[in-house]
Amino acid sequence: MAPIDGRGLPITTSSGEAAALYREGVDLLLSAWPGAVETLRRAVEADPGFALAHAALARAHAVRAEPQDARRHIAQAVELAQVNGTERERSHVEALSLAIGGQGARALDRVLTHLDTWPRDVVIFGLPLGAFGLFAFSGMAGHDQARVDLCERHAAQFSDEDWWFLTYRGWSQAENGAVALGRDLAERGFALRPANANGAHAVSHAMFEEGSGAAAEAFIEDWLPSYDRSGVLHGHIAWHQALAALERGDAARALSIYDGYVQPAASTGLPINIVTDTVSFLWRMAAYGHGVPAELWRQAADYAEEKFPTPGQAFIDVHLGLAQAATGRTGLLQQRIDDTTRLVEAGTLAAGPVVPGMCRAALAFAEERYATCVAILEPLASEVLRIGGSGAQREVFHDTLLVALMRSGETEKARRLLDQRLHRRPSPRDSAWMRSLAA
Template sequence: MHHDRYDNPLSTQSAEAGQAYVEGVDHILANTFGGVEAMARAVDLDPEFALGHIGHARALMYANDMGGARAAVDRAAARSHGLSDRERSHIHIYVLLMSGKPVEARAAVHLHVRDWPRDPLVAQLNCQVFGLIGFSGCAGREAEMLAYTSALAPAYGEDWWFLSVHAQSLCENGRPDRALEVMERSLELYDGNANASHFKAHALYEMGETAAGRTYLDDWMTGYDARGLLHGHLSWHAALWALEQGDMTAFWRWYDGGIGPGTGPGSALPINVLTDAAALLWRAELAGQTIEPERWQAVSAYATERFANPGQSFADMHAALAHAMAGDGEALAKLAEASGGFAADLVRPVARGWQAVARQDWEGALHALTPVMADHARFGGSRAQRDLLELTWMLCLLRLGRKDEAKRAAATRRPVFAEAAPLAGYA
């Protein structure tokens, strides 16, 4: 009987297939390029290897091949007879996920990890800000993520993958200093872990360490394959720091090198392309830069192509921004009336807020955005990503001549911006 790196038995008679699976899992957990190829090799070596097909499905999901992922899950389900309870539960969770049942899948993950906590391709589904907890739309989801990873901690100990995701939970719950310590340990164990590099960038952002963050990320990314899943989003972090330092040459180099629609090797997921591009362009405008209309139009067109129907609320929030800035009233109106999605009740006022911002109706924008500010964490994403709402709200106050209130808002809601917010007219 062969085992994975976490001592779980694997139902394959091929040592080579088992080793390819282990390699593929590590690529998935580290967000490095090569997961699809490793998992494809595992099932080529043993076509009856059910978890190999699940691993292949997970890798294909990260490669944005959802049709291929569904087919791989179907192949795994067809081979589940006679497997262990763990493996059948593992497969069942992916069947739920691919059947469009995220609530049921999330609950099933919680049950699974009680018995088999060291099953990372299941455990990871509830981790991180884009996971099943992160995109649940539930109030208190940041605290739930920290409770979840804290409960798993005894089972993983000094594991490089687990340390990185636990560190992000700490960071998103207002403990970036402790998160940085944990992430540094993850990187000591495996410096190639793109998740740890990514979450280290978040911790440095939360601590206001612009220069240190930019230096670190610029150096680390020289060794990261541009086809890696996180290359575009890590470029987003680097571009934000370049913007804060006024280095627009570097900002546009990052944006045009793999962030904006149609740039780079095309490895980023559509949700990252849309949200990162829209957020970067708006953060640049907030900082006083002028953005060519063509850039906004490109992001708006991408949103219409990839997210035509409301339903993914984090994407919808950014799509509404792109449509408002590009002047696509029809697409924006659709989101302003959205009824689908885990946080549709927040998408609607935010869409109206972006529309008011585009008209420079600051009073209207403030009125639309204010109720959302109480719990915009329900959108999902990180604090850094949702700062486009925090900074826009502060911008409205500034434009209405309420600078003292804007500064109080920064001091109480986002202390990292209290002294120097990346917002024209704030200093």
């Protein structure tokens, strides 16, 4: 019998051991669980000519922000697939090669074409999904709906017991506003495979969107000890817990979680998560009226500038804008505004003018020019989606507008915006700034 992957698709390898290791390694990869690289490396050692094992190993290195290893293995996969790969395997490797090579638009086109023929090819199906997937970072405003459409188009191809598909279908639905459905799907997927950081993440997001912050805190408190701190999502899932504590007004608890799991010195996550989690948490703390030690801001800004010195990644650029504004690094922030403006004019920044605009708004907010901040942010509110990420991550910019409205004296506008937010996502009113609006 020909060897198959975990979803029944044929794979080209002469080694039963390599095939078994590949299936195990892909499941670890899809669940963001430690051991994926090591397991897939053993699959390659068992059959050095196994193109898909090299490709999956490349993807695993990319997920861990190890670009040199990712490029080396995807190059080997491309070469091997041309020699002994099937049509699906060649297409699979091509899609991954484009994604790892940073060619997002071409990769997305290739992925969607590939899935029309092989929708159960889950390594490829995962590329457009998630907060940092090809859809989210495409610059499109409708990426939440696009993920739902893709999942629903191919839902009939997956069983009700497929933990991976349930997880990402649920996350996509919850992010797009179908929160009850999304939570149900995500929880079903998680129940099938609790050793799944992506599953725990999806459940946490659904709870956040539902306004069930206390439930999210308790869920993460119970589950997180089972996830090794080396896991790439460990710090980020702890960030969700800290955010829930902060939202209910327990700043001391939130800061304790931040210190222990989220700050750069504590987290072993991806640099993009560490930057955006640290910056958005500290900005929220300050905006909600809590004191933020200057040293925490300095550490977060230093880390961000070291890891991402070059502009051009919209999600990073706007968070760096917050960090540089908060730390008074006005010259560096103005340079980033100028650089991203030039990228927009050249047509090479997919998210467009919202990026330099949000950086200008951050500077105005930090300098207490709240009316100016409002004038910049209000027209951009519907464009924030273009930077990518999740609703939980982007909400920091909507909260910035809300606080700026309050502090500029536009109380009625602030109340209307708060009502809209609470209609979309119920949340506690325990924070001081929310109490002042409710008064």
